[in-house]
Amino acid sequence: MSRLTEIDKPPKPALKSVGPHQFRRIGKFVLACDDSGRFAFLSQAEYLGYLKGLKRGTALRDKLAIAGLMSDSFDFDEAARFAAEKSLLSWPGPSTHLLKLGAAGRAMSLATAKRAVDFAFSAPARDVGLELIPERLESEWGLVWFIVQYARRQGEWRKKAVSLTVRVEAALPARMKEFLDGHRVDLRAVVEIAGPPSVAVPGARRVLARVNAPAEAASGWIDALSEAGVESILLEPSGSAKDFLAFYAAALDRMLQLQGRRDMREERGLGFLSGRRWLLPGHDVLSELCYAPDGSIYSGELAASLDEEARDLLKLGELGSRRFDDLAKGPAVRAVLAASLSENQPMCSQCVYRPFCAVAPSENLRSQGTLWGRHPSSERCALHMALLDILFSRLARTESAEALRQWLS
């Protein structure tokens, strides 16, 4: 079967009533979704009936009309509103600005750090998210201290909400923890999920977890992390994709079971379900920009870590010589945005998950050698599709759908 799935012996569609949508077989049911992310679950027989044409007055027809899938009962105003809200027309700018405080033993200067904060505040978004990534926290602590205080002041002067996060791999000395707590700075702990559960960074509310563990370990890890106060986790594969997907499904089920008692959200899943591609972690330009210690601006964290030739392709400029508005004039940003728009991609344009998904161009460049990518043979695309299958199969179940909807509220 193709990655988009097929229908056995599809009927000729009743074009007078079948609205614009894509579809996908997931297990026993069919997911039908319009261009903006309004969707409905149908059995396979119901979907074939929909394609053949439904009589007026049936419950199924009403359900599909509400989901915007009947072209002869179509609310154009609502469809346009959804399209405006969920598409890049409403993009407020990158939600996270990543500051790499050190690389290969070289630390960012104070002047560069100040420029990075100024640049982040010059973006049009109402809120500013800064994530500080130290290489050696002890020696770069001065930078952290300065950035936190400068960013808070900028937030007050410019009347913007500021969220600050520091990425750490080990527990912090008490004085640092006290300072960060006093300035409402979150910790994002980097965790290797490989053996028995352990919490290396007490007080971290966010976790970046690299997963190389079987599905059986998921519940234990989620329980341990949620007891430690973790509220948000980003799961990344570190071993085989198959094992990661099994772990993800089990971890998701455990998080949904705990909903209401100890709330934890998976960041990529939340980004997918929001239907706003700029909330997908790690997406070049749309969700993040990355500032290197030497003041270079990159399209994202992955872009900043590629080999030299690829990195140069995704270097957008230098702090101090560019304003945020100048970025769009450069060819790299335009190429990245064109590659990010899944409407442009031949396979994505027919994928039911198009409103929810995008593969970062830097990931395409890393794995396939081009910003555009070749999605039919892209491992990242296959991973995203499988993750979305897991999420939507939980949305199809009554007991987990409500918990997932609470993620979005």
Next chain:
Amino acid sequence: MLNWLLIKERKFSIRIPVPKKITTPKPSAASISFDLSVPANGLEPILGAAYLMMDRAFVSLDGDRAKKIAVTLTPKAGATAARLKELSAAFTAELATQKVRWAIAKNNQPIREYISEQAVLLANGRIPPASAAAPEPASEQLNDEQRAEIEKLIAEVEDEIKSMNASKSVPDPKNIKASWEEKQEAKLKGGKS
């Protein structure tokens, strides 16, 4: 390598290089080929199905895009007879689904274009969103008398709604109180049965 044509003129001969005729690779035991009618299947479904096979096969397309296209599938792994048959069946199934996808997409293109237009206008503030009401004066601009007047009005409307709901419970066998829409709907239902 080029084939040379020897042209003998009266006094001298000229050798003119002429490119060898370009031919497409012939189907081999490692691939499977078949022809597809473009008018019957549609060009976009054929191209779409070919694109989606990229993870499993190299796909070669040749022919006249208005009439007939020859499709050659070469599996990326394991070129056995069973695999070739499987690939061919997969292509055929995908082609059938692609025809449905493209038919729906083409038919709904005007709807999509209209929605995109309206979405751009909404995003640019050229048309107000559907939920936008007329701007109300900020509450601190209303004085006590005005606030009391509004509360009185709200109470009157609530009473009116209560009395309307009470009156609806009175039997109305001739459907005199029904709105025009309700009457039309009743006629349609009566006509169908």
